[in-house]
């Protein structure tokens with residue numbers, strides 16, 4: 703019996719234990735995603751700003767910088783370097799009561815949030831797809847969307863480095879037996895980019911302001927390339943519904959004026975994650991609304 707067969711058998715016989723291991727792996731992977739969320743935008747900015755500054759550094763140093771593993775984890779307030787026990791997902795945040803042990807600077811709530819969410823995504827992937835390649839693909843795509851959501855929420859930008867490769871890989875995967883067939887993936891990617899570009903054009907003509915940024919068009923193309931037209935439509939519905947609800951709530955409770963920009967990426971990413979795990983149900987529910995039960 704091969705190792706993969708053993709793993710599948712273990713998963714079938716020890717479901718509870720397997721899900722617990724999956725959730726644990728997910729929270730650990732979440733700490734890595736935190737690093738990506740903080741360092742990738744900085745890294746991209748550095749490379750754009752001063753190309754000469756890397757001239758003196760060794761290849762190994764540059765490589766470890768690109769792998770996002772250097773410098774080691776530290777407090778952004780006082781540069782206190784984190785001991786291993788201060789770097790345990792979720793537990794360290796609770797044990798430190800959300801403050802740096804050296805300078806008492808508040809640690810961003812984003813760290814435990816991303817760790818908990820990634821753990822939940824791993825659990826969701828195993829629960830929905832079992833111990834299969836589909837679970838790995840679903841989890842990977844959901845993690846990408848999670849990273850994009852947090853970067854866009856903080857910086858109001860979505861790095862091309864995250865969206866463009868995901869579009870091409872998604873299209874290529876569809877050609878060799880990915881989650882959707884090639885015709886659906888191509889249609890999904892083109893429509894994702896096209897629909898949002900069109901909405902933005904209409905918005906621009908009517909209000910003379912940009913509504914939905916280019917980063918969002920590419921993000922929609924990623925979702926279309928991986929989930930097809932059906933998954934894309936489901937994601938867009940969730941995104942527009944949640945986006946307008948939150949926008950409305952902000953105007954009502956925080957008296958933010960209508961013009962202050964709210965990034966669309968987090969809502970679109972949220973729609974994409976829901977479409978990955980509940981796509982079929984979402985499509986049925988929506989069709990039920992139109993056609994009737």
Ligand SMILES: [Zn+2]
Nearest residue numbers: 777780802805
């Ligand atoms: Zn500190």
